[in-house]
Each structure stands twice: as C-alpha cells, then as structure tokens.
Amino acid sequence: MFFTIIGAGVIVYGIFYTVVTSLLDSDLYLGFLDKFGKSPRKLKGKVVFITGASSGIGEHTAYALAKHGVKLVLAARRQNELQRVKAQCLALSGGQLEDKDVLVLPMDVLDVSSHQMHFDRAVRHFGTLDILVNNAGRSQRAAWEQIDLDVDKQLFDLNVFSVVNLTRIALHYFNTKGEGHVAVVSSLAGVIGAPYSGSYTGAKHAIHGYFNSLRLEKSSNNIHVTLLCPGPVFTNFLQEAFTEKSGQKLHGSTQPTDKRMTAERCGHLNAVALTNKVSEAWIGKFPVVPVTYVSVYFPILTKLTLKLIGTDRLFKLRDSKDPVEIIKGIKKLILQV
Ligand SMILES: *[C@@H]1O[C@H](CO)[C@@H](O)[C@H](O)[C@H]1NC(C)=O
16 A cells, blocks of 8 residues: 555656646756746856857856856857857846956867866956856767767767866865856756767766766765756757767758757756756756656656657657758768768
C-alpha cells in the first residue's frame, strides 16, 4: 500500500511536470523563479564577465543584465562587434551604466596562455569580479561515424578545455575573495543525447561532469556553480558549427519558421538563473523541455517513443529540418573543399 501511494505520486508528479513545462519555456523551477524569484535587478552594480559576448546567447545575456545596471566584461575575438554590443548595453541600461562600466575585452578563448592576463585586466579595471559566464563555443552537425578525431579534439579544446582553464583562473580569484559564481552555457544536449552532434554532445556532457564535480567540492564554500542548458535558439550558430571534417564550417542558417526560442528570451532566462544561483537551468520552447524531462526520468518512455517516431523526427524537432537534407548539405561542402 505504502509503495503504491509513492508510485502513484511519482506518476502524478511526472504527468504534472510534463504538462506544466509544456506551457512554459523552461524547467518548472526556472519558470517559477521567472515569475516569483529574484529579479536580475538584484545584480545591479555587480560585475559579470561573459565570453563569446559578440553575438547570439552571449550578446543577449549581456543585454538582459545591462537593462538592470549590471556591469559587464564583454569578451570575444571581434572588437568591432563587441563595441556594437557595448553601445547597445549602454543604451538599454537607460543611464544606469556609464562608459567605464562595460569593458570590451578582445580575446581568443582558444589562446589559453593569455587567459590569466585577460582575467587580471578585467579585475584591475573594476577592482572586483562577481560572476564568470563561459558562453563561447561552437556547435556541430555531422554523422557520428564520419567524424575526424581532429574535429573531436578541436571541439573539446574550444568547448571544454578553454572553459576549464578560464574557470580555474576565476576560482583562484574567488577562493581568495571568499565568494564567487561560475556559470557555463551548456545545452540540453549536455543532459540527453542529441543526434548528428557526436563530439558536441560529448563535450557538453564533459562540461556537466566538470561543473557538477566542482559544485560538490564547493558546496560548503560561498562559490556557486550554474549550468545553463538552452535548447534550440535563434542565433547564427549554424554558420560556425563544426562538421565532421577538420577546418570545415557548416555555414548553415536557421529559418524564421524554425521552432526556436529568441536569443532575447534565452538571455533573460539566463539572467534569472544567474540571479537565483540555479544549479542547472533547462531553457527551450515546447517540446524540448518536457522531452528532456521524460528522457531523464522515464527512459523507458523515450525508448518506446523513439521506436514510434524515429530519430529523424526527433532531429527535425531540433533544427526544424530533415537530417538527410543537412547531411546532404555537409556532403556538398565536403566535395567543395
Ligand atoms: C591555463 O592554461 C595555460 C596554458 O597552458 C597555463 O599556463 C595556465 O597555468 C592554465 N591556468 C590554470 C589555472 O590552470
């Protein structure tokens, strides 16, 4: 009897969660925090360091914070793009931020030997630093068995090792300061598997391993660790995405008709997750969050569903495109190289 009640409770909660997150564009906790939690306004005057801030999710996370008077370090390779983002941040802040409150920091995250220098420069400029948001990275579209090992290594260098290196530097600083917050833009592909992105999915799972381990080590310190996991978002990420061949870029693009979240909304939800020091935030338009939830907590249902709808339909859900079409596109590119 006791176990029946518990079992029924789990099923009822599972259904409740799936239904409610179908109406939201995030996991249940983040959706709750967005309405009733601390507003990013609470971060006013704090200093946040964002990598990959010149476009996409990094850019829009910067805007979401700037609106509330959060001081920013905008890091990326393209200085002119960073200047554009900075100007927009100052405008959005409505006078809360002055020129010196947004630092443009040209840096290539792959150049790990320069991380310390860039980090020190940011701390020197503001006299302090509160949050590091590792956002820089590239996605991938490729057939698993065709991927060159060089691509796996390059993708890990960018999406994993550069993040780990910069985060360690930040942690040395936060340890001395006695408090701090490190975050990383992962992906729902870091929670479940994503087809046609083998190295990318592997790298995001590695990021979850690294950051979950760190969170346990720091659980009694005043250091917080946040994994931000967006699903499909409208950015130009398919342009720069890795394929299966070394040195190749996908040069793909998203379509306005795709089922994706706007980068603006994703930036806002990132800001909410950071303000409330969420451990792991799932972000995405229906149905990616309930799909992720069911995959993690009811794997047998996923197995059945995959049998019914097939991987290709699942992939369509991600890119709103047929995988065959995309792989064909890649093949064409390979012939061109
Ligand atoms: C980051 O990488 C550079 C280059 O390999 C290294 O010199 C530095 O010690 C690393 N930083 C940390 C904190 O591990």
